[in-house]
Ligand code: FES
């Protein structure tokens with residue numbers, strides 16, 4: 001699935017393109033349905049490694065851009081800015097072809113009624129990767145379209161026109177883009193021209209400040225939660241904290257009498273209040289007396305049992321050579337687990353619905369406007385064409401905002417109140433009623449040959465759903481969630497006999513995508529086991545990995561990156577006995593990401609003191625943006641690796657706020673160095689890949705320091721369990 | 729009750745429930761949206777403001793206690809329109825924000841911290857500010873505070 005040359009997306013053959021992608025989807029579903037497990041296996045490989053389409057089909061410049069009177073250009077982004085720096089990346093890409101000052105491009109979110117649409121969510125680290133060519137093409141087409149208009153106005157051949165700094169010239173003629181736009185009544189769209197070659201790039205690859213930095217520093221950036229429209233009221237909803245629970249009995253009389261209350265709406269699974277202020281709404285909710293009907297007694301232990309290799313539906317993702325374990329050499333077994341985890345974005349899910357007659361306007365913190373709109377149409381009486389979703393800056397996505405959240409409730413409350421309603425999850429609701437990262441279980445078998453090389457490796461992996469919530473039918477047809485959960489499960493190294501099988505178990509609560517998707521858990525297991533095998537073979541862990549990088553292009557890139565990381569990160573430099581050093585690497589949809597970590601254990605507490613991350617993500621659009629993503633992923637990975645775990649008692653999540661769900665703070669910040677390996681490959685993602693190698697690198701460093709092998713996350717809890725066991 | 733207070737440079741009076749968290753008065757009544765909600769329990773620091781010069785987490789601060797006090801929010805951190813506060817300046821220089829949601833709270837905490845620490849070490853920063861940033865901007869926050877401390881010492885601005 002690797003695309004290494006740029007195929008121009010010809011003109012604006014929207015319909016043709018749509019028809020084509022529709023056929024592919026239908027085709028693969030039919031295959032899956034009728035196919036045998038081999039076909040499923042083949043498709044799983046395809047899906048797990050595939051580069052996702054942007055979901056954008058409209059590359060008409062008049063849909064994407066507005067040329068403003070002050071000669072700035074507005075770019076309507078079909079992808080949402082949630083911190084990943086996509087507005088900056090898009091501005092750089094557009095400016096490169098438009099011949100305008102980078103600062104003169106104002107990036108805004110497209111709504112579902114205006115601007116280019118994306119049927120795919122913002123995520124999978126695919127925004128830059130999938131639109132790298134498309135945005136430059138649509139910008140180049142705008143430039144040529146403006147030139148075409150100018151050549152008509154001036155009656156000169158288009159070949160005589162030059163563009164620079166937002167100005168078109170030809171001989172004595174001179175006009176800004178804005179002037180041309182104002183004088184043009186009827187537009188004729190130009191053909192999409194050839195793109196500028198990388199060797200002439202003026203902006204791509206240079207250091208750029210973020211276009212949204214200043215408004216964010218001033219506190220002026222507008223997030224979903226900041227939406228404030230005239231006449232707006234505030235909602236507060238009482239949700240059932242128990243999995244799948246419904247209202248059994250409810251007494252809302254005290255709530256109705258509470259000051260400021262205007263409406264109470266009771267649904268099957270929730271009771272909502274609309275009031276003049278948020279405080280009044282929350283006070284009223286606290287006065288509702290309710291009893292819930294739910295299936296009691298589900299606990300963490302049940303979730304662990306459900307997610308265990310051998311339970312549920314299995315898909316074979318990889319089967320090469322003969323992996324039946326040969327009895328001559330000793331077999332090694334590693335068993336690993338990762339826990340349930342929250343996204344814990346700082347801005348809780350928030351929706352502001354404005355229902356008026358037949359129409360709905362929804363201001364939303366969402367990574368997936370198209371899905372949001374479909375869901376509202378499906379679950380309320382409103383027609384899809386009458387629903388507009390207006391995305392705002394998101395206060396942290398990480399996969400959390402791909403679902404419907406409180407959108408339906410907001411719409412129902414606004415409809416009942418006849419006014420716009422602002423609805424925000426409390427932190428407790430964000431944790432207890434959100435989507436969590438499913439737990440995982442891994443069993444890996446391996447054997448070494450007489451030369452200390454891995455001859456057999458088998459990975460079996462179990463988890464819940466990640467991507468299937470948006471398309472439930474897919475689960476019925478496919479079984480285990482290979483596109484998302486199976487991501488990273490396959491064994492990448494050159495090993496003659498290898499198999500990967502993934503198991504899909506059922507969990508009774510909402511699970512979903514989390515930064516790094518399946519790669520996070522799978523890399524923890526696989527790269528920990530690689531260290532265990534290196535130890536058994538008596539080979540240095542870095543060297544051992546390199547020895548298993550064969551001749552494929554991706555493995556050669558992996559090898560090169562590992563060597564660079566070892567060299568520049570000081571893998572072989574002397575260190576004290578109080579310091580442990582570990583390494584790990586992953587390949588995530590074309591990006592190679594490797595981490596070298598140094599840890600200490602101080603008073604039985606794990607402390608990461610230094611992380612060197614190396615990343616090879618093809619052409620880099622903005623190195624500053626890449627470094628930000630790598631640093632951020634490193635901190636989030638340290639947090640998830642060492643501390644984070646959601647647990648369940650009596651069918652509800654125990655952790656309700658940051659008091660009992662510990663995340664990394666300033667104190668956990670190590671020294672971080674980022675090595676960017678440049679390449680001429682098309683860009684691949686940077687937001688997720690660097691999160692995955694950190695946890696195994698920490699576990700490997702702990703082993704290097706103490707001889708203690710921790711095989712489950714979070715590592716601090718695993719270390720404490722180890723100390724307890726060894727005291728017995 | 730009537731709550732009279734000064735927010736940034738403006739003196740205003742609001743009719744509000746005395747026990748309502750000051751955060752909602754600032755955001756929903758005074759319409760200053762830079763101060764954020766993250767946890768509602770005084771843990772994350774997203775709602776940090778200064779009240780009579782003291783750093784306060786406004787999600788746990790009852791509105792009536794702000795009566796006749798002066799509140800500074802991120803919008804009022806820089807005194808002049810044309811100049812950023814030196815903390816904001818450092819933040820921009822170091823390019824700290826990602827999603828940016830936690831950043832107003834961090835800058836309010838940093839501005840307060842620098843009043844008490846002229847030459848802070850990295851450790852001082854790590855041990856004094858407990859706000860949460862889920863995007864993981866911590867390395868740059870530390871850098872920006874160290875930079876801001878230098879600027880402040882050189883230019884003696886406030
Ligand atoms: S919202 Fe006030 S401390 Fe988190």
Ligand code: FES
Nearest residue numbers: 827828861862863
């Ligand atoms: S920048 Fe996103 S939470 Fe801090």
